[in-house]
Amino acid sequence: MDDKIHKIIAELDYGSAYTITYTDSDGEEKCYDLWLDKENTIYRLQTIYLLDGKPEEIGETDGYNKSEITRKLIELSAYDQFDVREWD
Numbered sequence: 001m002d003d004k005i006h007k008i009i010a011e012l013d014y015g016s017a018y019t020i021t022y023t024d025s026d027g028e029e030k031c032y033d034l035w036l037d038k039e040n041t042i043y044r045l046q047t048i049y050l051l052d053g054k055p056e057e058i059g060e061t062d063g064y065n066k067s068e069i070t071r072k073l074i075e076l077s078a079y080d081q082f083d084v085r086e087w088d
Contacts, residue, residue, distance in 0.1 A: 002074065004077075004084070005070060005073045005074060005077065006070070008034075008073065008084060009043075009066065009069065009070060009073075011086070012034070012035065012036040012043060013036060015036075015038075016035075016086055016087070017033065017034065017035035017086070017087040018033070018034045018035070018084050018085060018086055018087065019031065019032070019033055019034075019048075019084070019085050019087065020032045020033075020034055020073075020076060020082075020083070020084050021081070021082075021083050021085075022076055022077075022079040022080065022081055022082040022083065023079060023080045023081045024079055025079070029050055029053060029081075030050075030079075031047075031048040031049075031050050031055065032045050032046060032047055032048060032076075033045075033046045033048060034046075034069075037063070040063070041065075042063040042064065042065065043063065043064045043065070043066065043068075043069040044061050044062070044063055044064075045061070045062050045063075045064065045069070045072065046058060046059065046060070046061040046062075047059030047060055047061075
């Protein structure tokens, strides 16, 4: 999984953006959007609140440096049904 995460971060550096979904330990589906804010060189992780599995509301956006976002993605990848999809 670490190789996949490092590949995702490398792709973010080239302008890709991703949606991350997983199921937490309470069985609740979680969703985030992930992209690189090139102007500030900060990786942005934005909470997307779901209703019946569909995006309902945009939540807070947190900023991370490269090592922090790597750790965060490794942490999230430990959850069930962890999935990362590139934006079209």
